[in-house]
Amino acid sequence: xxxxxxxxxxxxxxxxxxxxxxxxxxxxxxxxxxxxxxxxxxxxxxxxxxxxxxxxxxxxxxxxxxxxxxxxxxxxxxxxxxxxxxxxxxxxxxxxxxxxxxxxxxxxxxxxxxxxxxxxxxxxxxxxxxxxxxxxxxxxxxxxxx
Numbered sequence: 001x002x003x004x005x006x007x008x009x010x011x012x013x014x015x016x017x018x019x020x021x022x023x024x025x026x027x028x029x030x031x032x033x034x035x036x037x038x039x040x041x042x043x044x045x046x047x048x049x050x051x052x053x054x055x056x057x058x059x060x061x062x063x064x065x066x067x068x069x070x071x072x073x074x075x076x077x078x079x080x081x082x083x084x085x086x087x088x089x090x091x092x093x094x095x096x097x098x099x100x101x102x103x104x105x106x107x108x109x110x111x112x113x114x115x116x117x118x119x120x121x122x123x124x125x126x127x128x129x130x131x132x133x134x135x136x137x138x139x140x141x142x143x144x145x146x
Contacts, residue, residue, distance in 0.1 A: 077138040081118025081125030082106070086136040093129035093136050121145065 043051070074085040074096045082100040086093055093114040098106050100118050104125070107117040118125040124143040129136050 075136045077127060077136075077140070079118065079125045079127060079140050080142060081120065081123065082116075084116050084127050084129075084138065086129050086138070088131035088134050088136050091131050091134070093131050095129070 074087040077084045077086065080101070081104045082098060084098050085096040087096055088094070095113055095116055098116045098118075100106050104118040104120045104123075107119050107124075114129045116127045118127075122145050124145065126141045126143070128139045128141075130139070131137070
């Protein structure tokens with residue numbers, strides 16, 4: 001009789017292990033679905049093109065206001081180090097925005113409002129601005145780091 005009892009204990013232990021494992025997997029699956037949220041899938045090339053086209057045709061969230069008196073609309077200068085938006089105010093150049101390109105940073109201009117320098121490990125790009133006929137004109141100089 002002890003042999004039958006040993007088999008029954010072993011069978012009960014295996015059954016308990018299977019039930020516990022199944023319940024654990026079920027619980028982890030239910031919790032995992034709630035934690036990660038819906039599964040995101042990559043966009044197809046056609047979906048990317050459609051979304052980019054929709055973004056280009058969307059109206060801007062805020063319409064640009066009129067330029068202050070004595071100023072012209074900003075001009076954009078694209079360089080290897082980044083992009084500078086500038087305008088002329090009362091005949092003097094003024095940097096409106098300077099956006100560095102990938103791998104570049106904007107050097108602190110200090111008091112200068114007519115110059116921007118983009119720096120990277122391999123290249124420095126200096127943009128000097130002047131006003132001609134009420135519009136900003138840029139002189140760009142690139143200096144490779146050796």
